[in-house]
Amino acid sequence: MFLDERVNSQTNKIFSKAILYATIISTLYLMVKTYVFGLSFAGSISELFIIITGIGIVVLDISKFKTSDYDERIEEKRMEFYNKASVTFLGMSLLGFALAIPIYLLKMNETPPINILFINLELLGFIYFSYQFKKNRIYFNYSFIENETGYYKSVLKNILKLTFLTSMVYGFALFISLIIFMTKTSMIAIVISVIISFIISLLSLSLYYFLISWMERMTYKSLLNGSKRLGSQLIIGGLYIIASAFSFYITYLIRTIDHSYTINIGQRISYLINMSNWTTQTAQLLLVMLLSNILLQFKQKVKGVGIIIFSMMMTTIISLLTVNIGYLDMFNDTKNFEMLHLITTYISLIFYIVSSVGFLILTVFFIKNKMSKIRILIPIIGFVIYIFNLGVKDLFDNNQQILMILSVVYSCIYVFSLVKIVNDETVLFKDH
Incomplete structure (x- = not known):
């Protein structure tokens, strides 16, 4: 049902574009970083690993598969190529990050954390794959999504493969670090940092993959059984409300922190x-x-x-590219720094407006599909709360508490409006 020519073709496009986009973003990030801090091979090893690997994969793809006699057989070979290329790209990205850890610890320059690029690429990758696979009606685990008894066994096998890959990468990085920095007094700190980074990388990748696999299976079963709604939406929505509420609470703590109590305030x-x-x-x-x-x-x-997803990704990319700019000497001046903050705020506002337009279009789509017209109020209320959020930082604590509560309540309404969507009968497998 799923392993057909269309799936092969679309999967190839998704993976090839993902690697290309990651390479472009990494290149732009390195260009900005180089402009701010100067060119340094040792300080840019993480970015260089991603860029060189990405360029190599793109060049191989063009040289091997861009022929005039493109058929299903070549499509299948290209899919095999990208299955291996995606693993190679992930492994080399992890290796570049792992090798950069001891260099960063020894230099300890005033630069952003070395994991900034990798973390953001990881987030962007999950966002991109989640949207693109669903957009093309392909399950991430399409090769074994239909397995009734062995689905989670296959998921576990993939996690074990990921564990093996991550262990090999960080093991190699640790070995190289021991050879190069054997005589350094900070050797123990370097070893501990590499091990901690390994654990965090493995847990984050494994947990995200398991969550996606779990929800994907629930979605598939809901459609297969002809369910009225998707059971996975309720769980995802609940987790989103918890994460959002926690995020709003932390924002509240940051805004209300007592700056007169200076002990460890920077660390806090x-x-x-x-x-x-x-x-x-x-x-x-x-x-x-x-x-x-x-x-x-x-x-x-x-x-x-698609508009909402695009807005989220662009906000993340711009935030990533501008993280180094604040380190320029000109922003040591308070006025210049405030100007930078104002510019980034306006950019965020622009993309929030774009996202709101996308949500408004989505709401109109729901209304055209015989859903309640009251839904039109939800994106409007969300935009009002966002504008209020921009100007609330100079208000009293109780108003900030009200904003936090309003934000949580809005998240609940937003999620409820999506969770209660009824499946169209034409997408239920049992009716096909």
Whole structure:
């Protein structure tokens, strides 16, 4: 049912574009980083591994498969190529990051954390794959999604393969670090950092993959059994509300922190910002899964979802590319730094407006499909809360508490409006 020429063709396009986009984003990131800090091979090893590997894969693809006699046999070979290429790209990206850890610890320059690029590419990758696979009505685990008894066994096998790949990469990086930095006094710190990074990388990749696999199976079973709604949407929606509520609460803590209490205030703010970034990224991924599943609930093209996804990805990319700019000497001046903050705020506002337009188009699509017209109020309320959020930082604490509560309540309404969507009868497998 799933292993056909269409799946091969679409999967090839998805993987090839993903590697190309990751290479372009990494190149732009390196260009900005080089402009700010100067060119340094040692300091750019993580980015260079991604860029060189990506270019190599694209060149091989063009030289091997871009022929005039393109047929199904070549399509299958190209799919095999990208199955291996995607694993190679992931492995080399991890290796570049792992090798950069000891260099970063020894230099300890005032530069953004070395994992910034990898974390953002990981997030963008999950967003891109979640949307593109659902857009083309392909399951991420399409090769074994129909297995009644062996599905989770296959998922576990893939996680074990991922564990093996990650272990080999970080093991090699640790071996190289021991050889090069054997005489350094910070050797123990380097070893511990590499091991911790290995654990975090493996857990994040494995948990995200398992979550996607679990929800994908629930979605497939709901459609197979002719269910009225998708059971996976309820779980994803619940997790999204929890992640969003936690993110709103951390934002509230950052805004209300007592700056007069100066003991370890820098560490506290840094910890809260890191937690905020992590919860926000997790919420983004869950929202993408929630929105992408809607594409499977209707036979016709669902309008608006692509605009929302595009806006989320562009916001992430711009945030990534501008993270180095704040380190320029000119932004040591308070006025210049405030100007930079104002510009980034306006950029975020522009893309939020784009996202709101996408949600409005999606809402109109729902109304045209005989859903309640009251839905039109949801994107409007969301936009009002966002504008209020921009100007609330100078208000009193109780108003910030009200904003936090309103944001959580809106998230619940937003999720409820998506969870209650009824499957179109034409997409139910039992009716085919």
